[in-house]
Structure formats: structure tokens, C-alpha cells
């Protein structure tokens with residue numbers, strides 16, 4: 001007897017605005033194809049007023065889950081059933097997973113960063129300097145702290161936003177945190193282990209923009225990581241490499257947050273290299 005045919009794919013996707021330039025669909029569908037999964041990732045343009053309906057639609061259609069990007073990472077919390085512990089601390093959700101009929105919010109941005117970091121160093125006991133205090137910085141700061149970072153110096157232009165992140169890290173994680181208001185070129189302290197650019201400086205098309213740092217304070221054995229995925233090789237990484245530092249690009253974070261999302265939705269750990277190659281090809 002022939003096997004019953006099944007024309008119902010596992011559905012996942014993304015709700016964001018603007019959505020057109022988000023490359024995640026290419027990366028995740030490449031993984032689905034590579035692993036021969038009967039699954040789809042649908043990139044949806046969803047504005048602020050449409051988020052509730054979009055989430056109810058995903059629920060009604062039995063989606064396995066979805067990503068949320070700008071401007072929904074905080075607002076989506078009001079439309080789902082549960083939020084994972086680290087996402088509660090971060091205060092934002094970028095990945096929703098359907099578990100036993102309930103929609104659960106996760107934050108995979110910071111976890112993706114830490115997975116990428118672990119390819120070159122264990123965050124345990126390390127001294128971090130992190131530029132920025134926005135959404136990416138909150139996710140990275142919290143996950144690095146939960147992964148054992150000893151201290152995180154937040155260097156941010158807006159003192160209020162910087163102070164909020166420092167208070168969050170001090171109150172909700174075991175790491176020590178302090179704020180440096182970024183109003184002049186910053187000299188990175190010699191004892192720093194890991195330097196992170198979590199600002200939007202260097203993002204395409206402003207590819208020549210540089211962080212205001214004292215150039216000679218970037219030095220080995222510091223590890224220098226950038227969140228900017230496009231272009232993968234930013235001016236910061238170029239400068240850090242020229243000074244002999246080990247560097248990590250923003251593609252590593254982007255790919256690994258996708259790996260974690262796919263694992264949540266399908267139970268399969270996808271091949272990160274296939275996903276990275278897809279993005280590299282798109283950004284070349």
C-alpha cells in the first residue's frame with residue numbers, strides 16, 4: 001500500500017516592518033532545504049497595528065513559531081502566553097515557539113552572540129567592554145552575564161539608556177557592570193578580554209564609519225566582536241585585525257540566533273555553515 005501523501009508543511013516566518021531587506025528567510029530556507037525538511041519560512045511585512053492579528057493568524061494556522069524584528073520585539077510579549085527567563089530579563093522577544101498549544105517567547109539574539117563567541121573564547125570570568133545600550137546590547141549583555149562574564153563596562157552615548165542597562169545587569173545578573181558615558185574617544189582598559197560593538201555604527205551603507213576609540217588601546221590578546229552583519233568585515237574588525245586581535249563578525253551572531261530558532265521550531269540543529277554561506281553570498 002502506498003504511503004499517505006502529506007501536503008501540509010511546517011510553517012514558520014517573521015513579522016517585521018520593514019521586512020523587505022531582512023535576509024533571514026534566505027538563510028533559514030537554505031537550512032530547511034539542506035536538511036530536507038518539509039518546512040517554510042514566510043517573511044511578512046507587519047506594521048505596529050497588525051501585530052495582534054498576525055500572531056492570532058499564526059496561532060490559528062498552527063505555525064511552529066516565528067521571529068519578531070523591529071518594531072515588535074517588546075510589543076509581541078502582550079500577544080503570547082509565556083516568556084523564557086532570559087527574555088524576561090532582556091525585556092524583549094525575537095523568537096516565538098509553539099509548545100503544546102502555547103506561544104512561548106525566547107530571545108535568541110544574545111544566545112546567538114554567545115554561541116559565536118564560544119568558537120574563540122569562553123565568556124566565563126571575562127572582562128567585557130560593550131559599546132551601545134540598545135536592543136542588541138541588552139540581549140548580549142544579559143546572555144554574556146548569564147554565561148559567566150565577570151564584568152561588563154557599558155560605553156554609551158546616551159547616559160540614560162546606558163544607566164538603564166547597567167542597572168539591569170547589576171540587579172538581574174551576577175556580573176558587575178559600570179557605565180562610561182561616550183562623549184570622547186574611549187581608551188579601552190588594558191585588562192579587557194572582550195570588546196563588543198553593539199551599536200549600529202558601520203552598518204551598510206555607512207561602511208566607513210568608525211567607533212570613537214583610541215586606536216592604540218585596541219590590542220591583543222583582546223577579542224573584538226561586531227554585531228554588524230552587513231558588511232561582515234567592518235572598519236572596526238579591519239582595524240582590530242591589523243593590530244593583531246582575534247575578531248568575530250556579526251554574521252556569526254545572526255547565523256547562530258537562526259540556528260537556535262530552527263532548533264526550537266523543528267527539533268533539528270541545522271548546519272550553521274550552510275546558513276553562513278547563504279548570507280555571505282548575499283552580502284558579497
Ligand code: NDP
Nearest residue numbers: 132133134135136137157158161199200203227250253254
Ligand atoms: P538600537 O536602536 O536599539 O540601539 C542602537 C545603539 O547604537 C544605541 O546604543 C545607540 O546609542 C548606538 N548608536 C547609534 N549610532 C551611534 C553613534 N553615531 N554614536 C554612538 N552610538 C551610536 O539598535 P539595536 O540594538 O536593535 O541594533 C544595533 C545594531 O545591531 C544594528 O546595526 C543591527 O543590525 C545589529 N544587530 C545584529 C544582530 C545580529 O544577529 N548580528 C541582531 C540584532 C541587531 P544611544 O543610546 O546613545 O542612541
